[in-house]
Amino acid sequence: MTGGASLENPYLPYPVRIDDIVVETEDKNLKTFKFVFLNPEDEEKFAYTPGQFAELSVPGKGEIPIGIASSPTEKGHVTFTVNKVGLVTTHLHNMKEGDVMGIRGPLGNWYPWEEMEGKNIVIVGGGFAFTTLRSSIVYALHPDNRPKFKDIIVVYGARSPGMLLYKDELAEWEKRDDIHMHITVDATDDPDWKYNTGFVPAVTEQKVTSSENAIAIVCGPPVMIRFTQPVLEKLGFPPERIILSLENRMKCGIGMCGRCNLGDQYVCKDGPVFSLAKLKNLPPEY
Amino acid sequence: MKNLLEHIGIEPGRLHFSWISSAEATKFVDVANQVYEAVKEVGPAQVFIKRLAEVA
Amino acid sequence: MIQYTDKIREIAGRLLKDGTVEVFIGYRKGTVPMMNEPVLIRDPDQVDTLHWDVNCGLNLCNYLTRRTEKIGILATGCNSRNIVTHIIENQIKREQLYIVGIPCTGMVDHRAVKRAVGGKEILSAEQQGEKLIVKGADFEKTFEIKEILQSNCAVCRHRNPVEVDEMVADPVPEQEGVEPYKDVESVEGMEPRKKWEFFTRLISRCLRCYACRNACPLCYCPTCFVDESRPQWVGKSNDPTDTMTFHFLRAYHCAGRCTDCGACERVCPVGISMRQFTKKLNKDAEELFSWEAGLTLEQRPPLDVYRPDDYNDFIK
């Protein structure tokens, strides 16, 4: 029994150059990195779909799995928003424009775009997990794609106004009438804050009025997911139409190194995107 | 620590301990010189040096 | 050791029934020869699974850390000294424990037995008093247990538990005239280069499986230095320098605490004698500080306290 895949080395990163770095949040712990492939043909090979992730490879420090924040409709670069937590991400935050590193991917599965065609899409996101949701929104709003979907409703929350990602784009989306934005913060003392205040699950309950012909995609910290899930179920979303994106410790990203499994499913290869229906039959080891 | 290191084969004279107050400048100089001389006599370390992992 | 087994079952049953303890930690008979499995019992009806013989060479003290119940536990001399060390280091409270003391005449070195039968498969090894009867497909051999003891047991000077609530039998006589540090002395006599070669060869088969570390009751840190990533103190491959760093530092963390229980060597899947590291520290503790770990609850360990007359020849 020999596999059908070619013997291209799935561990070899594509070399990339850091083209631009944007500090996203007031605590400076989140930065968005824009990468350009050193070999232009690698960009073609790195064909991805929103929801997928990649391993960012910092030679000498290691690799780190990060969701792809750019959309395949944006050409010439890929972007990742990285939270500074560990060894690799800390080093990455100290790197500069022009530095060379690697990207390995795209990895994992993606949001169920075919299934979402002809349906309303409810996007629920919290904190720095908004990255692949940003990719999804940009992708869905692209003129080639927008007609495929019905209403697009977004609930996105952060701790405070300064902790929101992609502030300029959020403001632009707010102005459009083909997407319904519900931005919220846990709390703020900013008198000019013009959007919602409150936790994501509560705002979801308020703003999302119907589950009819709708699919919900949810990405955020575990506590947000835990409290959003019953809200969606109460709204009538069946578990098959609640789509979650998970994180686990990963190394290989291709289902071989053995650590990220939930039962017989690897979060890196069979996920990171799972329906709630599927998760209900898997050990909750995430 | 010193005894165990020397027990596994680190040469006596390579590891030194001293207790020097920030006010004891002369003692610091003396000890530094003694350490320098002692280590020079032992020569470059041959063992317990990590380079790139020696693996397959 | 049938009389010990019966007595252990009787005591455990009583303690669990009368509520003196909520759980009892002992051994059950193993599924392969010369291996018994540590077991925790809650139900007095299960005491018949408890078993004792010369193959109980692990250190049960390992299973105390972070437990909150009232615990009954078996303790030989060395195990009891580790319990004392645990109490001194605030890993368990004395009031939480009911220590059932076992006068111990030593555990069998399963590797020595296997060696003595030419590496052939052993199908059974039964203790009959002072003898061990070993059977294979085409042989039967009887050993005097005192001839096949683990090397730490052969030089043991504390066979009787030092801290107990109840004994399963009368104390056994302590061994007189043992020379516990002969092997250390022979290494001490070597040139530095020979010493390095000796220890390099000693650990050359190491797999970094960490059985030695994990079998050791002294190793209870939430995160071990080998697992730290920031900073990363030691590489994770089987590079010989990293492996030496692991063994050296693991041993060093046992300074003044090791009771020479031998669990580290017993569990090693590739038969490394890592006690060669810890025994040097034990010898120094004894010679420089007149200290043997875990003999009393009344005194702090030497590396814990400063005394003006402490050994300090190494400081200039």
Added chain:
Amino acid sequence: MANKVFSKDAWLEALGGLKEHYRVFLPLKDGDFFTYKPIEEAKKIHFDYDNTRLSPKGLIFPQSERMFEFSLDTQDPEANILKEAPKDDSPRAIVGVRPCDAHAVGLVRRNFDNPEYRDPWWVKHVEAATYVGLGCNAPCATCFCKSVGGGPFNEEGLDAMMVDLGDRFLVRALTEKGEEFLSRVQGGEAADEEVLKEARELAQKVTDEMPDTVPTGRLKDLPVMALFEAPFWEEVAFACLNCGTCTYLCPTCWCFDIQDEVYKTEGIRLRNWDSCMFPLFTLHGSGHNPRDQKFQRVRQRFMHKLKYYVDKYGDGVQCSGCGRCVQFCPVNIDIRRVCGLMDAYEPGA
């Protein structure tokens, strides 16, 4: 397929003569046990081992292996670009492999060589290897290959098979690789029907007499969540030290870690065996650990081998019954017993 018979002396001599065609590895006495080593290191060769302490998986999947090399020298135009580390994938013959260890290669292949991804190192190392097995005339009491889809003379995964006939070895080619191997071996005579019959009868007798003791039949149909939530895991895990002995000695454990190391301006990316027994294995950057408790890690090991693997591939368990973990678990956690508990489990009972 070719068959040859060798006197034992002639066979040893023939193996020594293979150097120009193969790097030959075989079990050599290494202190108290046997280890696969290059034939050049042999002082004496004897095929009287039960099995090697470590499985031969390390020849294909070394405990630590360089994946990539790179330079961090800012003057180097290729700085920070990873290059595959050079490997010697010239043909090698692994001689004396017990059938359980060869069976394991096929079980592991599903992980490293699948329709989506192929692990280049594992695949090339396996392709370069010719597995020459040695049938087990006397399986150990801890062996249970027969219960998990193998057997003492199972040929799966082997390119050739040696059968010990007392003063002679019958060597049978089983694949093209094995055929080529046998054609390169000097000496020996073609086996006549009598010898073949003797070997067949021996294999049959040993296989028949070996007990089939470990039940696995119900694992497939038991619901995964029922087994996951079964009440016996705390008890099974109590004695566990969370060391890596079981996983490192196991021929079918494949988990690994990836690490970078740097010395001055040179760097390497390497992979090391890892173990689901270690808490660090699943620790998130945030500090959260989905398998924080010892029993969860022990459960993962057994569930992976005996349930998740079964469900994922729909065939076999991830265990070849070699019995190493049974013999060498320092605290005697016995997979045969755990498999029995799992297989007999009645959810809700």
